[in-house]
Amino acid sequence: MLDKDFNPSLRFLVVSDIHIKDEKCIEEQRFASALKYAYSIARSSESYKKLDAIVIVGDFANSGTEIQMQKVKNILDAGVDYDETQVISSFASHETNGEGTEVAAERMKRILGQDSDQHKIINGFHFISISPSHGCNYNDDKKAWMARELASAAEGNRAKPIFVFQHPHNTNTVYGSILWGEDELITTYMNYPQIIHFSGHSHAPINDPRSIHQQHFTSLGTGTLSYFEMDEFDKITGSIPDNKENAAQMLIVEADKDNRVRVYPFDVLTGHFFPQVHRIDTPSDIGSFTYTADRYKTKVVPYFADDAKLTISDVTDTSFKLEFDQARIDEDYVNCYDIVLKNADGFVIRHLSIWSEYYFYDMPKTRSYIFQDLEPNTNYTVTIKACGFWNNISENSLEEDIKTL
Incomplete structure (x- = not known):
């Protein structure tokens, strides 16, 4: 449930790792449902009823074919009010693993109307989305582009959050980033603690409390609409759990005029918000960060009830x-x-x-x-x-x- 005491001036949906396939697949229905839920959530708000953006953080297509990208376009066209909502997409390893980066970039531009790298201002907030140069990596040109765009976004108001989107996690940040992280852009991001960074790739669950991380900046995992994979290696099933395919999660993000941010993890399969709400009140102030390694100092432990059997x-x-x-x-x-x-x-x-x-x-x-x-x-x-x-x-x-x- 949205925080009724929070009055946003911006709201957007974040999804990743949809994995639309050539053949008919359940992910098509889940993606359409995610869009429907996002608008329903927006309309239910008492103070602000708009959905300003939909951000897709890579691996929306399973192998980047023409058929898959056209399917994504059809689902967006059927579910998005383009007069109200801007769409921002990036590609990643799955879009490029068939015919390469250049083909993926051309198809995404031609079919979806989306540039590989984008910097948009929506309701006064900066959105910066970057696609890899190859695989899930970023070459020097990509690093330089990101550095320029961040410097531009920070001009005039360094207290304002900058929303950044890349497919792979930054290594050693959110849950999933040990096996599925890359480190090329971390030192660039460290100059901007006001970054709120969204990434996927791992398919790690977004209701895991480790899927939000704060150290040099704020990071959030974006989950999947396809299947779960985990970032722990001592489990009897390995890193892929039983019933992995029962996975469809998304994030609803809100920001207000005072630069405060709320992030709401949502379960698409059941149509329910998860119980946690991530609250980021001063994104530019590292000293205010609460989702840090200090959480490992908790004295709260699990327990079996007296009548547990x-x-x-x-x-x-x-x-x-x-x-x-x-x-x-x-x-x-x-x-x-x-x-x-x-x-x-x-x-x-x-x-x-x-x-x-x-x-x-x-x-x-x-x-x-x-x-x-x-x-x-x-x-x-x-x-x-x-x-x-x-x-x-x-x-x-x-x-x-x-x-x-």
Whole structure:
């Protein structure tokens, strides 16, 4: 839900990683729904009912073909009020991985009417969007262009936020930027703490609290309308979670006359805002940043309720199933569960981590796992701890003894 006490003078939608394909695909419906929801949200506002811009931060097409770009154009034409709303698009690795950067740039200009790199002023706010020179990288010409545009945008009022859009994350910023980040433009951005930077590429969920990051400037991940991928490597499923395809997220962004910004993560699949609202009141003041590494100092930890259950079932000579109630936490979400199986001598036989599935708006109430390839007629103890996002681990745990048949 929009902040009713916030009176914006600017509102825009940000999406990325749509991955429209030549063949009919669910992403077409999700993109159309995202546009519909954005206008519905704008019309529901009590103080400001406009959607001023739609920004697409790369990988809108799965391989950049004529068919895919024309599909994107058709969806935009059907869903956008061009008298009210400006569209800003950039391409990235998926648009270029078929026939190269020059072909992608030509097609985007001819079909979508979009330049590769853009600097627009909308309601007095600067929007700077840049496409890679190759793959997801930026050569010296691109760096020089960005430096010039930022200097121009900052003239006259360095307190005003500058909205910057590039497809890959800046390395070591938002969640997803370890595996899917690039560092070529970071030193340029560091001169402008008032930057509010939007990036995709990783498909990381935008309701992850690490998907907003503040250090030298503010960074936000833009999610996906296609499938999730994660930036942690100790999970039993790897970096791609089960039910990865149940992914369609977008950002609604507002700014007011006092340069304050609000960012609202939204779930397109269910039509609901996620519970968090990102508040950036003085974007140019590094000292005011709250979404920093200090979050790792939190004393808030997950916990299992007193009545939380761990149930063992389907026991065989070599396997069993466990199912348990999700833990609770007073801030953010539970990220994952650390599960340890020990034998009767106390030695670790299995150690694994599974997601809580916090990235789904309709987060499941329980989680389960099946242990296999165990020894027959053997005693085991399983212990489960809940983990947050900031190295914060539950003090209590769920534990149960099992004996295979």
